[in-house]
Amino acid sequence: MNAGIPVRWILSQPELGLVLKGGGDGLGRAVTLVLTSELTEPQQWMSGGELVLTTGMGLPLSRPDRLRYLQDLYRAGIAGLGFGVGLSHETVPEDLVEAADQCGLPLFEVPLPTPFGAITKKVMQRLAEQEYEKVLRASRAQPRMTRAAIQGVRAVIRELSAALSATVLVVGADGVIAEAHPRQPAVEILDRIREFLATRSDVVGSGAIQLPTGQYIVLQAITAGHTVHGYLAVVTAGAIGSVDQVLLGHASSLLALDFEKPARLRIAQNRLNSQAMAMLLDEPGDPDIMWQHLAAAADRTGRVRALVLRCASAPVARQALETVDAQLHPQNRQLFAHLTGDRVAVLLPGSDTDATAEQLLTGIPAEVRATLRAGLSAPHPLRRFNVAIEHAELAASAALPGARPLELAALAGHALLAFPEAQRVLSAVSEAMLQPLVDYDERHGTDLITSLRAYLEAHGQWETAANALGVHRHTLRSRVAKIESVLGCQLDQALVRAELLLAVIARR
Known part of the structure; x- marks a missing residue:
């Protein structure tokens, strides 16, 4: 789920010496960012989840204005207010404490010896730990789901439910619930899923529904090629994060295997490879299982090259990716690709040449090939594949439309121009x-x-x-x-x- 630290956790850190003054009902509010502000009206700069620290220099002077000051911060969605004493105020103003109790916004005293920076550092360290824990949890859950796929759909959604602490459903393309774990959800949730699918018959990716209760329903299409077999639905207490999206995508791929079995194994394998690339490109940490998965993209020396295709549109990018896959398939080579809008990044073994890269583009219609710009990186160690993609992206930006893949090294002497x-x-x-x-x-x-x-x-x-x-x-x-x-x-x-x-x- 989304990262966040309860205010009560911050108050429980003894070395900070923080003292709760008011708003104890809101100690469960989640902090996602720490900001220092001495503005009189700081709420206009808030987006929700902030822990605001202030010494009160910009605090309004009158009681009504102070009440409005705190209420505005509460309506902006901040998680709590830390008030530093010993500078402009010797104590936290009582009327501010009363206002905090009224709206349930945690208000705590920051003693003079405690620098605001110490609070910020503590919070950021804990947020970083949470991110690492999420990646670690995902790296452990994925092999469990993969092993469960041998037992079928029910075992896969059981593992996904445990990993996300959520209710998981498999919904057929006709809107009928095929499987549910740990139990069937409420009727209103099923109705919302059916309504969503009825109005989004073209969905081939994912979507989300927010319920009045604050719950979320996240749907991921179970697809193989252009065929949509159904949807994986997750009912959670809050919005899910990017790592949980990876788990959802992984489960969807495993279910696609179960639907289409070996005939569609390659499509699912490509998706897993793409998710491994996406996870290592976007998430912090060092999940070894993802690197092990990606090792199949490297040559015998553990090196990879990146081929980046800059296309005229997203549909053209998908068409180019399908062509590359069609060229790799007869060679019994896996596709490792990352598709983002109108850009395709493909990992190739470091031993591949520019001629190999050009061969992969054979089959793209001439009118499409004439608009496509291709860039190729030098060989890089597998763990620096993101650098290889960046270099290939630069080469593609300088390449001529329709020309052979341009190697970045070939720009030596005139790269700046x-x-x-x-x-x-x-x-x-x-x-x-x-x-x-x-x-x-x-x-x-x-x-x-x-x-x-x-x-x-x-x-x-x-x-x-x-x-x-x-x-x-x-x-x-x-x-x-x-x-x-x-x-x-x-x-x-x-x-x-x-x-x-x-x-x-x-x-x-």
Whole structure:
């Protein structure tokens, strides 16, 4: 479920010396962030779940305004208010305590020796521990669900129910409940699921329903290819987090295997591979089981390359991914891919070449291939596959539409000018640095820009640059002196020469 620390846990840390003053009914409110604010109206900057710390410097002076101050924070959804004493206030104002009791918002005293930073550090450490615990729980639950798949659907949803502490249902495509654990939910929950599916007949992914009670119903389609066999529904007390979504997706994949058995094993395997990539890309921690799963993507030396395809649209990206899978299938190779909108990232063994990558794109319709830009990374150790994807993404951004996959290493010598963002920056810098010289050439009919470039490309070697221009070195010295005078710089400094060379190249 979503991360959060009850206010009562923070108050229970003896080294902080915090003392509850009011709002004891709200000690279960969950803290997701700690903020310090001395604003008179801080509520407009809150989004919910914050623990606000203040010394009261911005606290309103009148009793009604203080009541409104606390009520506004409560309505903004903050988890609690910590009041530092010993600076602007010796004690927590009594009217603030009364207001906290009225609305049930925890209000506690922070003694002068306790820095706000100590509270923030304590909370952030606990939140990090929770995130790690979630990843660890998922890494332990996934193999249990996988083993349970041998026994069938009922065993899989039993394990998922235990892992999420939730009610889990398998709903057929016709809306009929096929399985439920630990028990059938209330009739109103079943009705909401059927209503949702009736209005979303095109659902092939997931969806969520929030009930008036605060519960959530999360649905995940059980699919194989373009066939929707049914839905996995989870009824929880609150919204589920990304790690729990991975468990839900894993269970869905296992159920797809049960529906389609070996004929669709590859589709489910691809999904598992994608989920392993997504989990390692998006979640903190180091779940060994995910790395073990991803090891099949590497070559014998444990290295992988990333192939990134930047497509014209999300449907085109899905079509390109299906084509890559179709090319891998006859070779008995698994697909390890991550699809995000109009971008596809595919992991290949480090021993694959750009020719191999180009072969994978065979079969994409010519009109689609003409719009697709492909980038290929150098081989990287498996545990740095995210870096490989980043490099391939950069190469794809510089690649020409329809061209062979561009390797990032092939950009050496002109990488800065290969990316539109860098081009814009360098063009602006070029104009700012060289405009005085351009103006001088126009007024006097000279060509100092050309002389400057020859001098810079010769690394300041007079004879080499003069020969390239076809002039005597003394003539070139005279021109360089004039350039230094016009630009107000000294070209005997390496950093100045480097910046000017970039500017001259960008101007071209």
